[in-house]
Amino acid sequence: MNDGTVVLPWLVIRQDDNGNRYRVGRYATKAEAEKIAESLDERGQQQLYWVENLSQNGSAPTA
Numbered sequence: 001m002n003d004g005t006v007v008l009p010w011l012v013i014r015q016d017d018n019g020n021r022y023r024v025g026r027y028a029t030k031a032e033a034e035k036i037a038e039s040l041d042e043r044g045q046q047q048l049y050w051v052e053n054l055s056q057n058g059s060a061p062t063a
Helices: 030-041
Strands: 010-015 021-027 048-053
Touching: 010 030, 021 030, 030 048
Parallel strands: none
Antiparallel strands: 010 021, 010 048
């Protein structure tokens, strides 16, 4: 991109034991986001981690 804008369309989402969801981070590539989600998931805690892609309008899709 020539305008200097960084595009980070991939989200890592965490869901805790109570069903609350939190955005952990935004990443440029799906592979990068999956690597982060995998490393967090390997910690063995009760949280669930997954990767989502932002929709064209800038909001995350519903799960």
